[in-house]
């Protein structure tokens with residue numbers, strides 16, 4: 006203390022007031038590992054964006070279908086194959102506009118983009134390549150002798166579709182059966198997210214417990230448990246789904262859920278086993294054993310929390326791949342059964358009208374991409390946040 | 400012995416690990432016998448890999464012994480099940496070598512120190528747990544402001560204190576210290592040694608104190624056992640061991656202790672031991688030290704010398720003492736200086 010007072014005045018240091026020290030040593034919670042992770046994760050704009058995107062998709066998928074006003078299965082065949090972006094033709098005899106769909110159906114559209122009805126066709130003159138329609142008693146002609154087909158005004162002149170408007174009745178258009186694509190996409194996202202949740206649960210519960218027990222127990226238990234894992238992982242998931250479909254007699258969502266829950270945890274089990282093997286020799290685990298803690302307590306308190314990094318990284322890679330597996334199985338026809346909308350079945354449905362209505366494929370495909378990208382960005386961000394040493398990328 | 404019952408008695412303790420490649424096991428610990436009296440500090444010294452950690456971990460039953468007996472306060476705990484062992488675990492704790500690896504990075508100091516209570520006194524109300532943790536922390540020189548911090552926020556010395564607090568919280572009688580200071584800075588080492596001595600005085604603790612060189616146990620141990628390749632080669636009271644070591648290995652170890660005063664080093668000292676430690680998978684026949692012993696004789700390769708008392712509880716396992724051709728009343732001090740001359744005369 007005397008030393009502080011005898012400092013030369015030009016040093017510029019002053020003794021701290023006595024109260025300041027007490028404030029500085031007041032108990033404060035330390036920054037935990039997870040606070041560190043969250044801090045680093047926040048720095049990753051892409052990962053945050055991915056997370057926000059997933060959140061948005063989840064909210065839309067859960068609440069959305071009841072807001073669109075359509076059911077995923079209700080068909081409106083008179084308004085089939087209408088895209089989201091309409092090229093409209095204006096005729097002098099009507100206030101409304103007209104949209105010609107790829108199958109030469111003429112649809113009446115209000116100036117603000119609402120679909121009114123399909124105009125009734127009365128005849129088709131194949132020689133002149135001209136169709137006639139009945140518009141409130143008057144006859145309307147559609148000339149398809151040249152591309153693109155166009156309506157004819159009362160003078161017989163082709164009226165090009167010049168004005169454009171967004172389809173406000175069906176924001177993302179309708180499919181070949183006249184079902185609302187927006188509603189169906191949201192339902193598809195719902196199924197994708199449900200698959201993600203199932204995959205996550207299965208991995209987090211069965212995978213962690215199985216792998217943890219195997220790795221921590223070691224010896225013969227480990228060997229036999231891992232042989233089971235080897236056997237399970239040699240059989241492709243597709244085969245399980247087909248077999249379960251046969252056994253259940255029906256297929257759909259349930260068979261995918263059962264297939265995922267029975268076999269989709271093996272990768273996680275392997276990762277957790279490896280972690281448990283390396284962690285169980287660490288001194289803090291030995292310390293817990295010298296204290297007398299049982300295997301369950303050690304797994305719960307020491308092994309799993311310390312393996313959480315690799316577990317989360319594995320989970321964020323397994324979840325998007327589960328989503329893709331569901332979409333793929335549905336696409337090839339052994340997944341979600343027809344009236345239900347899965348992004349995979351929607352893609353498949355769109356194939357028949359792909360040339361005329363590519364949006365029917367693009368929309369569900371884009372949804373799959375966005376979901377998988379979002380999960381992958383979150384996973385990348387999580388991995389970097391969990392292990393800062395891995396961050397040194399060029 | 401007619402002395403009071405030792406707190407810890409280890410008899411012919413043996414631990415073999417399966418060695419991955421060959422049928423032969425790793426003989427990490429081969430017939431180690433010693434006793435630790437209540438209240439004393441037993442130092443266990445030896446080069447890296449000689450089986451010190453294995454010895455401590457086998458005593459505390461982290462490893463199942465291959466052979467031999469462990470008695471804690473007269474009770475044979477060698478083959479008790481983990482469940483039967485629990486009451487004994489309270490009486491016997493361990494402090495680990497690596498202060499970074501021995502604390503779970505995902506737990507707060509409070510949870511780390513309270514873990515023994517969670518296992519043994521799970522019914523304890525939360526407030527009382529915190530109280531006990533605070534007491535244990537204050538015993539090791541930490542305060543309640545550290546309670547909610549995580550281990551990575553502490554220095555090595557502080558971490559080792561947390562580890563000590565965890566070992567103390569159940570009021571054990573015996574603490575196995577597995578190189579508790581060798582991972583620390585020299586300045587911190589003295590603090591931890593002083594803390595351990597203070598705790599021993601205050602709490603009547605008994606220590607088995609492991610170190611890899613003799614200087615570290617000098618100020619701690621009442622008795623010292625010197626290990627080589629899984630076996631004890633010499634056990635003696637600390638003053639006797641430092642003043643007249645009998646086994647050539649002990650002499651070599653003492654020679655390798657750095658001397659604070661460089662001038663003292665100029666005085667003729669026996670050279671440090673040369674060569675590498677043989678593999679514990681294939682230990683040399685007879686005396687295991689013979690491959691590096693400057694005094695090795697033919698008999699050393701034939702028979703394994705037993706640990707024998709040369710008087711005053713100074714035990715040594717070496718054919719130079721009590722072997723054939725050796726007079727039983729041969730004064731050990733003379734023998735020692737003899738050897739030192741021998742060693743000193745060795746060119747290098």
Ligand SMILES: Nc1ncnc2c1ncn2[C@@H]1O[C@H](COP(=O)(O)OP(=O)(O)OP(=O)(O)O)[C@@H](O)[C@H]1O
Nearest residue numbers: 416425427446447448449450451452453454611679
């Ligand atoms: N779990 C194990 N499995 C196989 N071999 C082991 C195992 N633990 C130790 N060993 C072997 O036993 C021998 C003694 O090891 P131990 O850890 O007891 O040495 P130590 O004296 O504590 O050394 P250090 O001073 O480096 O800590 C070494 O050869 C080591 O390789």
Ligand SMILES: [Mg+2]
Nearest residue numbers: 451452453496
């Ligand atoms: Mg060791």
